Amino acid sequence: MASELNLSDLEKKVAELEQREKALLKELDLYKLAIDSAELGIWDYKPLTGDSRFSSQWLGMLGYETDELPSTYDTFLNLLHPDDKEAIAAAVHDFVAQPKAIFSLKFRLRAKNGDWRWIHSKGVVAATDPQGRVTRMVGVHFDITDRQRLEIDLSTTRFSFDNAPIGIYRIASDARILDINKQAAMNLGYSVEEMRGMTLFDIDPDVKGGIWKELWKVLNKRGNDGFERVHRRKDGTQMPVEISSKLLEYDGTPFAISFVKDITERKNAEKEKEYLQKQLLQAQRMESVGHLAGGIAHDFNNILSVIIANADLAMRNPAVGNSADRYLKQIQDAACRSSDLVRQLLAFARKQTIKPVVLDINETIAKMLGMLRRLIGENIELTWVPVPERCRVMLDPSQIDQLLANLMVNARDAIDGTGKVTIETKRVEINESYRKKRLWFKPGIYVMLSVSDTGCGMDRQTQERIFDPFFTTKGVGRGTGLGLATVYGIVRQNKGFIHVSSEIGRGTTFKLYFPATEVPVEKINSGISPESTLTGSETVLIVEDDPGILEVAEAILSHCGYTVMAARAPGQAVDMVQSSSGKIDLLLTDVVMPVMNGRELAQRIEEIRPGIKCLFMSGYTADVIADHGVLNEGVNFLSKPFTVPELARKVREVLDG
Known part of the structure; x- marks a missing residue:
């Protein structure tokens, strides 16, 4: 009976074991199925012997068939990327020497088609010998190529975002700044962390809630939008910007990506x-x-x-x-x-006749101070501040008188009651950097003559017209409106420049710049011959197409004792010279005439009568004898209108050489 019971128990035990084996095999099949579906490559490595085994999935993830490559450690090493071999060998050696809970590495293996696949290897210690050395390691390989590429793409995108040369914002529908790159923060003087806690209202106070809602509505309708705004920096200064926005969505939540460009330079250029x-x-x-x-x-x-x-x-x-x-x-x-x-008017038009000489503007002004003080009156203080250096310029002395007289009258009329006028001189160098705001200035060394007053000042609209002929802000009968126009013409005629600065209630400063020269100062002969010595007995040929002037000039010179020959046209004058046997001492000719101008006539008569002297007369200096009113070397000129003494004196001066 006992034998039968023992046999029965044994049969039950066998049956149980068979059931457990079936269950284990089924579970094993499930594990295999899970591994296969997870596309995991199983590896088994024995460090002491170098033996290795790889599952078919391990080879399959690289594109190989099961029996296409031997399942050895050398196969693994041959497939490993050259740049990863040294690091992997060192990591395996360190792990075996000092085992940790989990073995984890990333590396690249070459697939059958030649591509490099990123692999994440994880493993554990499966066995050790009595000495504690690792004798077996098992683990799995995950193909993380797609994830690695995504991480690289994300890293590259983030790098591009952070280091883009233009400001980039990610903005929520409620105007919160969700993200911002370095350039955007730097433009406004903040850190990236500071700006992530801000809203658009902090950097653009003019964008109120209602305005922002309208902007968002337009963006939501169009999908993108572009416009210009003015942002406020951390230090309170303003920065004009050009914004291009696009509406995007992530996980059902809309947001705007805005590209913001600092256009300060463009606005300044405009x-x-x-x-x-x-x-x-x-x-x-x-x-x-x-x-x-x-x-x-x-x-x-x-x-x-x-x-x-x-x-x-x-x-x-x-x-x-x-x-x-x-x-x-x-x-x-x-x-x-x-x-x-x-x-x-001629001074404004730069057709005034001038004969510039080298003079020291400090010495010239110093001699005029008494007259200038009388001109502005006792209630206005006149301060003279000359620079100690030499201030030599090429100017017609009479034009200095005109400049200062007009500027002083202008300053006097701008002062109500008591005040102060300051005349100052300096030597200045105009370089390229100085010209950036004053492009009409030319580089060089200049003598600056400044006249400042403490008067009522001018608004911008008035400043834009002050040099216009006949423009005046003075009452009727108080001015012709030609004073500053004269100043403008004189300065430009002498290749100089003017800069005016003025504020209402703060006064006005005129700065006149004249090219400096190092040529020695010329002596100016201001002596005037007495009228009794202005007669003569020489023969003068007058050529003038205006009959009135011809008649009066003939009368004046005849009155002074000269023998006068009169011609109303250049051709007639040439004929008279050719037919005359007597001596002709002087040709007095108009400059602007039909058919032949004065210069051409003088050259023609010079060919017939070598050595004849010539005196030009005109209502303004034409280009044939002057360059912008500056008489050419050796040209004798009489400006119209002239008085009897002026004509007589000039004729005598030319005849006497």
Whole structure:
């Protein structure tokens, strides 16, 4: 009975073992299925002997068949990327020497098609010998190529985001700044961490809640938008920006990616371009007015010459009574005042006749201080601040008088009651950096003459017109509007520049720049011959196409004792010279005439009568004898209108050499 029971128990035990084996085999199949579906490559490595085994999935993930490569450690080493071999060998050696809980490495293996696959290897110690040495390691290989590429792409994208040369923002629908790159933060003077806790309202105060909602609505409708704004930096300064935004969505949440470019330089360039365009238009307008003024002055001076000279001749006639003499004097005075206005127009038009000489502007102004103080009156303090250096320039001395007289009158009229006017000189160097804001200046060494007042000052609109002829802010009868126009013309005629600065209630400063010279100062002969010595007996040929001027010039010179030959046209004058057998000492000719100008006539007559002297006369200096009003070397010139003594004196001066 006992034997039967034992046999029965044994059979039950066998049956249980068979059931457990089936269960284990089934579980093993499930594990194999799980491993196969997980695409894991199982490896088994014995460090002491070098024996290795790799599962079919291990070879399959690299594109190989099960029996295509031997399952050895050498196979693993041969497939390993050359750049990874040294690091992997060292890591395995360190792990075997000092085992840890988990063995974990990343490396590249070459697939059958030649691609490099990224592998993540994880393993554990499976057995050790009595000495504690690792005798067996087992683990799995994961193919992480796609994940690694994604990590690289994400890393590259983040690097590009952080180091982009343009500001990039990620903005939520409620205007919160979700993310920002380094450039954007640097542009505004913040750190990236500071800005991640801010909103658009912090950097763009003008974008109120309602405005932002409208902007978001437009962005939501179009998908993208572009516009310009002004952002505020951390230090409070403003930065104009150009923004390009695009609406994106992640995990159902919309956000805006905005590319923000600092356009400060562009805006400054646009302002500079606008300013230069305005300066160009102003210069063109002034040039046009100058041409018009010069043309009017030429004709008007011819008329004034006849009036002034005839009035002078009439007053010298003993037959004219005292009562008529008084009326003639009024006519002459009015004509002379008109002549002064025309002279100012010519100065503005840069057609005023000048003969520049080298002078020290400090010495010249010092001699004028008494006259200038009388001009501005006792209630205004005049301060003279000359630079101790030499201030030599090439200027016509009479133009210094005109400049300072006009500037002082302008300063006086700007001061209500008491005040101060300061005249100052300096030597300055105009370089390229200085020209960035004043492009009409030319590089070089200049003498700067400054006249400042503590008067009422001017607004910008007034400053833009102060050099226009006949423009004035003074009351009726208080000015002609030609004072500053004269200053402008004189400075430009002498290749100089003007800079004006003014503020309402703070006064005005005029800075006049003239090219400096190191040539020694010339002595100026200011002596005037007495009228009694202005007669002569020489023969003078007068050529003038205006009959009135021709007649009065002939009368004046005849009155002074000269023998006069008169011609109304250049051709007639040439014929007279060719047919005359007598000596002709002087040619007095107009400059601007039809058919042949004065210079051409003088050359023609010089060929016929070598050594004949020549005196040009004109209402303004034409280009044939002058460059922008500056007389060419050796040219004798008489400006119209002229008085009897002026013509007589100039003729005598030329004849006497």
